[in-house]
Amino acid sequence: MNQSYILTREVIENYRLICRQEPRNIENWLILGRCLVDIQQYDEAEEALTKIFEEGRFFSFKEGTPRLRLTALLHWRRNRLFFAQAYADMAMISLNQGNLAESERLLTMALAVFEKENNDYEYARAANRLGMMYRLAGAFESAEEAHWRAKKLAERHGWTFVLAETLGNLGMVYEGKERFDLALDYHREAMALFNKDKRYGFESACMQRQIGLCCLRRGSLQEAWDIFGEALNAFKKQNDLLFQSRILNDMTLVCRAQGDEEKALATAQKAVLTALKSGDGFETAANKLLYAGLKVEKNPNDPEIEELLFPALAFFKEKNKKAENANAAAMLGLTYLRRGEWDKAESFFKDSLHIEEMLHRSLGLASDYSNLGLIAQKKGQLQRAAEYWLKASILFENSGDSASAEYFKNKTVDMFESKGDTAAAAYFKKQARLMSGAEEALPQAK
Secondary structure, eight states, X not given: OOHHHHHHHHHHHHHHHHHHHOTTOHHHHHHHHHHHHHTXXXXXXXXXXXXXXXXXXXXXXXXXXXXXXXXXXXXXXXXXXXXXXXXXXXXXXXXXXXXXXXXXXXXXXHHHXXXXXXXXXXXXXXXXXXXXXXXXXXXXXXXXXXXXXXXXXXXXXXXXXXXXXXXXXXXXHHHHTTOHXXXXXXXXXHHHHHHTSGGGHHHHHHHHHHXXXXXXXXXXXXXXXXXXXXXXXXXXXXXXXXXXXXXXXXXXXXXXXXXXHHHHHHHHHHHHHHHHHHTOHHHHHHHHHHHHHXXXXXXXXXXXXXXXXXXXXXXXXXXXXXXXXXXXXXXXXXXXXXXXXXXHHHHHHHHHHHHHHHHTOHHHHHHHHHHHHHHHXXXXXXXXXXXXXXXXXXXXXXXXXXXXXXXXXXXXXXXXXXXTOHHHHHHHHHHHHHHHTHHHXXXXXX
């Protein structure tokens, strides 16, 4: 296991004891909370960071009467910086919960304090996190600008670790923009910086994994496979089972992209077993979801599919992992759809649809609507099928997938024409043009 992780765990154990002994010391709670965020133990981190605000408030109440807490007032300037640091870490908790708006709010408040206090290190750290939040939201230009602010500060002060981290973040932004060659340049520069210091072996392996992911996304499959193999060996040397399972998950995606079904299944199974050994519940559930998906593609009647998916779905629900919850529900819907169990399939797709609506994920919504349309068609509910497919076509179009959009528009019309219902076919053809704005454009084109 990597040394930085071990040291962080030791700090956490020490500060759990210290915080129990000195519960009114804000700085102790901050150190504990920040370390817990670093190892992604977000529930306990939120409890620790919340203590900072409880202990730092100006008023206490006795029998309903407010009393000024002079200690908090006297240490306001110092506490203000602690609050800002806590905001920056609580933003990561909000990000993990999928609440991007709250994450942005917290980071913006933190950055304002760090700028006023001329605390460049904390500013760079928070700017990198803001960039990450924007990238996940698809706001790549804003993400790039935030990371460049961090980069300038890191270069000015000679902060090797912060600079390497920032370069890696910029690489992921350019991946999002599909500028893969530029992304790889930044990733490799970041990895070279991490390799200069043996303390950063874990970070170097993580960057190697990111290079592999970038190669996978640009379609360089053999290169991705080779790089993932090197990263896997690096994590084995560190005895890091969690990241070994993630690499095996990545390698499964390479096998699937290469069309090697058997190798993909075998690699996905290894990922599940490694995740189980790591004891990480989320990683185990995520790998079970991938493994189950491959099994659905091969044989939807495989009884192990439900043994994998139902525990994963229960975990995602318990931990309020909405995106993963939607994915697991949709996979169960697809399983039952391919088995011809229409009512079960419809129920799970509607569960997924409800979550996708909350998350505003257009492609997820489009996929659910298209499958619900197919189920409605199988049940003989042609009007409902057409409505679902038209919604799917517009969502696909808005997401830039014009081929899928056109497919479902045509599928709607063809369904009625095959039944000899020319009136319905003409009506839905017109509806499709209206929904896409083509109906208004036609007279201008004449």
